[in-house]
Amino acid sequence: MQALSKTTIYAIRALIYMLNNQQTNQYINIRDISNDLDISFHFLTKILQSLTKQGLLSSYRGATGGIAISKNPQNIRLIDLIYILEGNDFFDKCLLGLPGCGTLEPCPAHEIWSVAKDDLKMKFENASILDLKNLKGRITNESLELATA
Amino acid sequence: MQALSKTTIYAIRALIYMLNNQQTNQYINIRDISNDLDISFHFLTKILQSLTKQGLLSSYRGATGGIAISKNPQNIRLIDLIYILEGNDFFDKCLLGLPGCGTLEPCPAHEIWSVAKDDLKMKFENASILDLKNLKGRITNESLELATA
DNA sequence: TTATTTTAAGACTTCAATATCTTAAAGATG
DNA sequence: CATCTTTAAGATATTGAAGTCTTAAAATAA
Ligand code: FES
Ligand code: FES
Numbered sequence: 001m002q003a004l005s006k007t008t009i010y011a012i013r014a015l016i017y018m019l020n021n022q023q024t025n026q027y028i029n030i031r032d033i034s035n036d037l038d039i040s041f042h043f044l045t046k047i048l049q050s051l052t053k054q055g056l057l058s059s060y061r062g063a064t065g066g067i068a069i070s071k072n073p074q075n076i077r078l079i080d081l082i083y084i085l086e087g088n089d090f091f092d093k094c095l096l097g098l099p100g101c102g103t104l105e106p107c108p109a110h111e112i113w114s115v116a117k118d119d120l121k122m123k124f125e126n127a128s129i130l131d132l133k134n135l136k137g138r139i140t141n142e143s144l145e146l147a148t149a
Numbered sequence: 150m151q152a153l154s155k156t157t158i159y160a161i162r163a164l165i166y167m168l169n170n171q172q173t174n175q176y177i178n179i180r181d182i183s184n185d186l187d188i189s190f191h192f193l194t195k196i197l198q199s200l201t202k203q204g205l206l207s208s209y210r211g212a213t214g215g216i217a218i219s220k221n222p223q224n225i226r227l228i229d230l231i232y233i234l235e236g237n238d239f240f241d242k243c244l245l246g247l248p249g250c251g252t253l254e255p256c257p258a259h260e261i262w263s264v265a266k267d268d269l270k271m272k273f274e275n276a277s278i279l280d281l282k283n284l285k286g287r288i289t290n291e292s293l294e295l296a297t298a
Numbered sequence: 299t300t301a302t303t304t305t306a307a308g309a310c311t312t313c314a315a316t317a318t319c320t321t322a323a324a325g326a327t328g
Numbered sequence: 329c330a331t332c333t334t335t336a337a338g339a340t341a342t343t344g345a346a347g348t349c350t351t352a353a354a355a356t357a358a
Contacts, residue, residue: 001152001235001242006346009246016256016257031303040347049306062355063303090150097151097158100265102252108165109227112272117150119268125262127262137257141248179335189317200335211325212333241309 003120008085010039011047013140014131015076018069019133027059027066037140047085054084073130082124090123152269157234159188160196161278162289164225167218168282176208176215186289196234203233222279231273240270 004012005060022028030048034041048067051057069076082090094101095113102114137140153161171177177199183190197216200206207219218225231239240265243250244262251263 001239001269003150003152003244003262004246006246009244012258013245026306036257040350043347045305046307052305059305061303061353061357061358064356065304069285084315086150093150095152095158096288096320097153097155098287101245104286107286107288109161109276109285109286111284112276113152115271116265116272120150120265123265127258127261132257135260137259138247138254139245139256174333191319192317194335195337202336208335209325210335212325212328214324214334216335295350 001002004082005086007047008081010037010044011051011081011085012078013131014039014044014048015069015073015129016133016139017083018067019073019130022069027064027068028068050084052079056084059126073133074128076129077125078127078129079121079124080131081129091117107112153231154235155192155298156196157230158184159228160194160234161227161281162186162202163188163193163197164218164230164278165221165288166214168222168279171217174217175218176213178215180254182184199233200230205229222282223277225278226274227278227281228270228273230278240266 005025005143014037017033017037018028030045031038031041034044037044048057052067056069056071056076057067059065059067078144080133092101094107096107101107101110106114112130163186166182166186167177179194180190182188183193183254186193197206197208201208201216204227205218205220206216208214208216241250243256244258245256247253250256250259255263
């Protein structure tokens with residue numbers, strides 16, 4: 001089950017990477033992120049641009065430029081990234097693809113699905129990008145490195 | 150959040166429709182299903198074909214032909230449809246798109262996601278197509294008709 | 299200033315899911 | 329038989345997400 005689009009996935013991984021690698025008051029090079037995480041540079045740039053526009057990141061052009069997290073990472077929740085990148089209706093979709101889940105007459109799967117959705121929504125509300133960083137898991141395709149406990 | 154593909158969605162809706170409309174020992178016309186549910190006839194035909202190949206449906210060609218549910222609908226679970234139409238790895242996907250969820254070193258979101266996945270998996274294991282039929286919800290785009298309680 | 303580096307922005311391409319179209323095969327009907 | 333209906337099967341088309349390419353703008357550095 002592909003819950004999130006590549007766009008959101010790349011954003012999450014990039015932000016965790018930035019938390020792991022940032023020095024104080026220093027911009028991080030997008031090229032480095034894309035290289036280390038094996039993500040298309042231009043695609044990642046566009047994703048991060050939208051986060052910059054939303055005020056989560058700040059960017060700086062030129063030779064020593066890059067991007068930096070400009071918001072308290074404890075206040076950057078997964079659900080915030082989802083709403084920005086997937087849209088505010090992310091949790092309003094009917095399991096059977098019918099219009100008006102929660103507002104029109106429910107479909108037969110509504111009871112099951114709405115509970116599961118609320119559950120997941122809550123998890124995404126309670127997980128900040130800092131939380132994920134502290135959980136210290138794998139964010140690259142490589143399975144070599146073990147978690148540093 | 151689009152959990153299921155259109156393929157699976159159409160299959161579920163068609164099966165519920167069939168339970169609602171079937172007479173004993175009678176084949177149901179795919180054209181009727183596609184008309185009433187507003188689903189592309191050829192697309193739906195192909196989906197139902199794969200269910201026929203898997204033994205869930207039986208089909209009959211020619212003038213009075215159509216399809217019929219050939220398996221006890223109480224034993225057709227949502228998870229069975231998912232495995233057939235989405236693949237057996239449906240619940241093995243990493244939230245961050247990384248390979249080897251559950252087998253390789255977990256990603257930072259694994260704890261959250263694996264629990265949510267297991268939860269949903271259980272719900273899909275416990276819901277048969279007959280259960281959904283009995284829940285009597287909307288399976289078309291139209292919001293006119295109310296559930297017949 | 300001129301050249302280099304880096305993000306910004308938009309056009310373009312690719313790919314898989316979705317949808318449509320065409321023909322074949324099987325059965326019914328007269 | 330000839331004709332019609334319906335599912336089967338495969339080719340083709342459309343669409344949106346994902347990915348690539350090109351140029352612009354901003355900043356550094358020689
Ligand atoms: S109406 Fe279908 S899941 Fe809510
Ligand atoms: S490894 Fe990422 S969710 Fe399991």
